[in-house]
Amino acid sequence: MYKELYLMVDHIPQKMLxxxxxxADFEQLIEVQKLAFPPPFAADLWWTKEQIIxxxxxxxxxxxxxxVNGEIIGSMTGLIIDSKQYGEQHQWSQVTDNGYIRNHNPxxxxxxVVDICVVPVYRKWGVGKWLMQSMYETVVQMRLSxxxxxxxxxxxxxxxxxxxIPPQKYVENVLSGEWTDPVISFMLRCGRMPVAIAENYLDDEESRHHAVIMEWRNPFM
Structure with missing residues (x-):
């Protein structure tokens, strides 16, 4: 993939690639992880060079x-799986091979989605949304469901x-607009739809180790 586009930053166009x-990008990618996921997020979940390889x-x-200007400000990683192999209550480590994706099934x-992250100072630019849109294009191009x-x-x-409150009630309140959540609300803006809530998904104190499993369906399939 290679595409250029403009972000509007304070009404000024800023080119992004x-x-x-x-x-060769591993040092910048790991630095983005550290900035995007500060404590209390578990540091041992940041990428390693071996995982990036x-x-x-x-x-x-x-x-x-x-x-932007030769600096990596965000990244996104995915793998292909057979959806019949994993139920809705899967764990991140299970479905991503602990981030190594050696279970990738062509x-x-x-x-x-294994991971998406953006350096905090750039998050209001729409960078994450463009990364997500790019993965949607991959879904369509590869004729995935x-x-x-x-x-x-x-x-x-x-x-x-x-x-x-239980996690289901928390998500309901976000969906109703009563509350906002920086991740769930972002994914909703990107067109993702919730399908389940997974327990013990990831070592993540802020989420009480839960996650909302969310999908985007290929409209051409």
């Missing part, structure tokens, strides 16, 4: 990044402390 990342080797089409039907992935619920822990 979306391309496939390579092994596997991403590029196994499914380079699903390894993309956003770049004959599967679903593009699964859908894009699927677990969305963090980083606002849930605080609401649980306040109201002791």
């Amino acid at each position: 979306i391309r496939n990342y390579t092994i 596997e991403h590029v080797k196994r499914f380079s089409t699903g390894a993309i990044c956003a770049e 004959f599967g039907d679903t593009l699964y 859908r894009l699927l992935g677990g969305g963090r619920m980083p606002g849930y822990a605080a609401k649980y402390e306040q109201f002791s």
